[in-house]
Every structure is written in structure tokens, then in C-alpha cells.
Amino acid sequence: MTTQTGHTEAIAASRVIGTSVYNTEGTHIGSIEDVMLDKTSNGIMFAVIGFGGFLGIGEKYHAIPWASLDYDEDKGGYVVPFSKEQLKSAPAYSINELTGADGEMARDASYDYYKVEPYWH
Numbered sequence: 242m243t244t245q246t247g248h249t250e251a252i253a254a255s256r257v258i259g260t261s262v263y264n265t266e267g268t269h270i271g272s273i274e275d276v277m278l279d280k281t282s283n284g285i286m287f288a289v290i291g292f293g294g295f296l297g298i299g300e301k302y303h304a305i306p307w308a309s310l311d312y313d314e315d316k317g318g319y320v321v322p323f324s325k326e327q328l329k330s331a332p333a334y335s336i337n338e339l340t341g342a343d344g345e346m347a348r349d350a351s352y353d354y355y356k357v358e359p360y361w362h
Contacts, residue, residue: 288305
């Protein structure tokens with residue numbers, strides 16, 4: 242099955258990891274470090290996006306609801322509908338915190354903060 246723009250709906254996670262992410266102003270804000278999957282509902286919990294830091298030092302990781310990412314061919318990356326201020330104020334985690342409690346703490350905080358309809362309801 243294809244999307245409205247003619248692309249297939251499926252993509253390998255290995256192709257997503259490392260892809261650039263931009264905010265609504267078009268500023269590069271980071272890249273996708275990983276994708277967290279919900280093993281019990283078969284859903285994508287969230288994308289792990291690295292913001293800031295240099296060579297992995299001081300980098301913060303954010304859980305961004307997968308439904309919020311929109312691929313932009315012209316940019317060769319994903320765009321999230323959030324301002325720079327929203328992203329700076331968003332909950333940030335270490336990689337270990339993102340997976341703690343089966344990722345549900347980060348998932349719930351992310352969906353609540355960004356006001357995205359939970360996929361699990």
C-alpha cells in the first residue's frame with residue numbers, strides 16, 4: 242500500500258535511524274537515534290531524538306510521538322510540528338530512562354506534553 246505522496250507505508254527502522262529532524266521553523270534540531278516499539282500492542286511508542294551535545298557528550302534524548310513526525314522529501318528528514326520553545330521545554334531523558342518501566346513513563350509524558358492522541362486508546 243502507498244501513501245498519498247506515492248511512497249510505501251513501510252520503512253526499515255535501519256533507514257529511519259540517523260535521519261535528521263527539523264522543527265516548524267525549518268531548523269535542524271537533531272536526529273533519530275532509535276525507535277521504541279510497543280511489543281504488546283504492535284505500535285510504535287515513540288522516536289528517540291537526540292538534541293544538542295557534541296560527539297554524544299551533553300546530548301539530551303526526547304521521546305517524540307511517532308505520529309508527530311512527517312517526512313519531508315525536500316529536507317531529506319522528518320519535521321515535527323513543534324516550536325523551538327516547545328522542544329526546549331520538553332521532558333528529556335537518558336537512554337536508560339527512556340526504556341525504564343518498559344518505556345511507558347517516557348511514552349505517557351511525551352504524549353501528554355505534546356498533546357498527541359495516544360495510539361493505545
